[in-house]
Amino acid sequence: MNAPRDTTRKQLKLGVAGLGRAFTIMLPTFVADCRVELVAAADPNDAARERFASEFGAETYASVADLCRNPDVEVVYIATPHELHAEHAVLAAQSGKHLLIEKPLAISIDECRRIDDSVRKAGVAAVVGHSHSFDRPIRYTRELIASGRFGRIRMITAMNYTDFLYRPRRPAELDTRQGGGVVFSQAAHHVDIVRLLADSPAKSVRAALGAWDRDRPTEGAYSALLQFENGAYASMSYSGYGHFDSDELCGWVGELGQRKESNMHGSTRRALAKLSDLSVEADFKAARNYGGAQYVDAKQTKPPVANEHFGMVVVSCEHADLRPLPSGIMVYTDDGAHLESLGAPAVPRGAVIDELYEAIVLGRAAVHDVRWATATLEVCVGMLRSGREQREITLVHQQLD
Numbered sequence: 001m002n003a004p005r006d007t008t009r010k011q012l013k014l015g016v017a018g019l020g021r022a023f024t025i026m027l028p029t030f031v032a033d034c035r036v037e038l039v040a041a042a043d044p045n046d047a048a049r050e051r052f053a054s055e056f057g058a059e060t061y062a063s064v065a066d067l068c069r070n071p072d073v074e075v076v077y078i079a080t081p082h083e084l085h086a087e088h089a090v091l092a093a094q095s096g097k098h099l100l101i102e103k104p105l106a107i108s109i110d111e112c113r114r115i116d117d118s119v120r121k122a123g124v125a126a127v128v129g130h131s132h133s134f135d136r137p138i139r140y141t142r143e144l145i146a147s148g149r150f151g152r153i154r155m156i157t158a159m160n161y162t163d164f165l166y167r168p169r170r171p172a173e174l175d176t177r178q179g180g181g182v183v184f185s186q187a188a189h190h191v192d193i194v195r196l197l198a199d200s201p202a203k204s205v206r207a208a209l210g211a212w213d214r215d216r217p218t219e220g221a222y223s224a225l226l227q228f229e230n231g232a233y234a235s236m237s238y239s240g241y242g243h244f245d246s247d248e249l250c251g252w253v254g255e256l257g258q259r260k261e262s263n264m265h266g267s268t269r270r271a272l273a274k275l276s277d278l279s280v281e282a283d284f285k286a287a288r289n290y291g292g293a294q295y296v297d298a299k300q301t302k303p304p305v306a307n308e309h310f311g312m313v314v315v316s317c318e319h320a321d322l323r324p325l326p327s328g329i330m331v332y333t334d335d336g337a338h339l340e341s342l343g344a345p346a347v348p349r350g351a352v353i354d355e356l357y358e359a360i361v362l363g364r365a366a367v368h369d370v371r372w373a374t375a376t377l378e379v380c381v382g383m384l385r386s387g388r389e390q391r392e393i394t395l396v397h398q399q400l401d
């Protein structure tokens with residue numbers, strides 16, 4: 001549920017670590033939700049810091065360590081590149097700050113453990129997101145499954161075809177060892193979604209990986225089969241190679257719930273081909289980020305026409321198939337098919353703030369806490385290993401109790 005505007009409620013004083021693309025996507029949420037106040041930010045980029053200081057009248061720093069020394073900051077939103085999440089999360093927790101950490105939590109189980117240890121020792125709250133398991137159609141599908149009306153969950157089929165690999169990238173984003181590729185960035189969404197829907201610890205994963213563009217030498221595609229203790233299983237397929245676009249199967253609504261043109265196939269690849277090399281590409285990415293020369297004010301973007309989504313998902317229960325869509329859930333039963341409609345959110349990604357607020361202010365356990373996100377990362381790392389070693393990987397970090 002998106003929070004109603006209620007100015008009597010406590011605000012979360014948020015410091016942002018990393019004013020890049022993720023921050024830009026979350027900015028409309030932070031600005032629209034009265035429970036959040038942006039009070040400080042850290043980024044080595046001067047232009048981003050200057051814009052933040054003038055837009056929010058807030059303190060800015062070149063380092064996350066300095067941000068964490070600001071006593072006004074209650075929550076640090078960690079939106080730096082994945083390979084820096086562990087360093088920054090540990091620093092913030094040791095400074096007594098609550099955490100909102102972008103997905104994936106980190107790039108190794110050791111790093112996840114270090115974050116978990118520091119969060120527990122400091123007694124702070126931590127929520128890992130946004131991931132598309134926060135999307136309302138996914139959460140509502142989970143409620144429909146839990147109602148028991150359709151029998152036990154048996155199988156989940158999840159598929160997403162995008163242009164992910166050809167959007168402008170930093171070099172590290174094309175190097176798997178530094179957290180690059182679609183398994184770290186995109187399977188983190190897929191795995192969160194199917195784990196939330198299956199509602200059972202995962203047992204094992206078997207994956208195949210696709211890396212078929214030598215100029216972008218990281219995983220651009222995967223297929224994986226995840227087995228759960230309750231007998232359900234999920235298949236996840238992803239391609240970021242920018243040809244077919246599975247938004248076609250979602251009524252041409254894009255990932256962020258926006259209306260999308262149906263005739264743009266190949267356009268991301270064509271735009272990228274005009275850039276001469278990786279350093280020009282990284283500069284181009286930075287120019288479109290917050291404070292950059294080509295930055296488009298995120299607050300001026302059109303409100304979403306529907307809910308966010310992560311491609312096609314079909315959940316097969318014993319007596320029905322459930323298909324979360326941007327506009328609601330299609331329910332296919334013995335008696336026919338109908339749509340359980342869900343309107344566009346007033347505030348995008350409000351569910352992330354709901355979970356953060358409830359964890360910090362009301363002391364409720366977050367669903368997407370550090371242990372949850374460690375379990376998701378274990379599946380992602382398991383997929384990479386399974387693909388390389390061509391065998392099934394047993395999972396051992398999935399029990400959340």
Ligand SMILES: NC(=O)c1ccc[n+]([C@@H]2O[C@H](COP(=O)([O-])OP(=O)(O)OC[C@H]3O[C@@H](n4cnc5c(N)ncnc54)[C@H](O)[C@@H]3O)[C@@H](O)[C@H]2O)c1
Binds near residue numbers: 017020063080130
């Ligand atoms: N949930 C989502 O929809 C979503 C979308 C995009 C990115 N992300 C996640 O957000 C994270 C960042 O990705 P991005 O695409 O925004 O990257 P980005 O390159 O656009 O932004 C990273 C920002 O961090 C800054 N930075 C780098 N080193 C820093 C440091 N030591 N201290 C402070 N700031 C530093 C950079 O200057 C840049 O502004 C990744 O983990 C990614 O998976 C999530």
